[in-house]
Amino acid sequence: MVVGLLSPPETDRVFRALADPTRRDILRTVLTQEHSVSALARRYPMSFAAVQKHVAVLEEAGLVTKQRRGRESLVTGDFERVRNARSVLGAFEQLWRDRVAQMDQILAEDR
């Protein structure tokens, strides 16, 4: 693992945030348009507290931001962060692609 290329706690948080279908759905929803937590809660057959928890996990991963407006808490998807999340996962993939190619080069010297 290379600290300079990948921040593992970040990778971990992103994986954790995206590991749940409800959270992926919330992210999809708020990337298109901001929603209050209560509006989100009405979309899912679960308690307000449960939805709030899902939003908190997404927020911790930096995928959404929350803003207070009056008595409402508005959730917006962070498009750039979602893009970055994708590249964090992409960097890990690249690390392995490089390893596989380098392994192949060493094996080629045998021939």
Next chain:
Amino acid sequence: MPIVRVDKDLDNHTMTVVAEYDAPVERVWQLYADPRQLERFWGPPTWPATVVDHDLIPGGRVTYFMTGPDGERAAGYWDVVEVEAPRRFMVEDGFADDTGQPNPDMPKTRMELELDERGDGGTTMTVVSTFASNAAMTQMLEMGMEDGMSQAMGQIDAILAEAG
């Protein structure tokens, strides 16, 4: 190219790499079993690795550091969990500080490697990397797996595409 497949499974927070080599299982195993060969491929091209300790037995430890383009160092270690030479090993890959001591604040990635003989004498390598977990994550993963979905990277692409 020797890479056959890379699958990212968000529900299980794993990444699976499958690669094919035109070399027998024993030869591919040597790439990991021999520290001098391991350091030739473990680091990215711009971050070559140096393997310090190499004790690839259950309970053993492999330590390494990588040197970046500006001379900066990133150290890591494997806690070796299981070894079935020459086909399989499982290690916990973690970060170390400048003195090579494990950094407990950083999550570890589990790496499970398997080598399978192909009919033509070649080798299929399967590496499953599992990102660090904790009780809360496990719970959420269980929630995520209820619908039995095994979603790949395409999901993020789909999310991005939908949001336009």
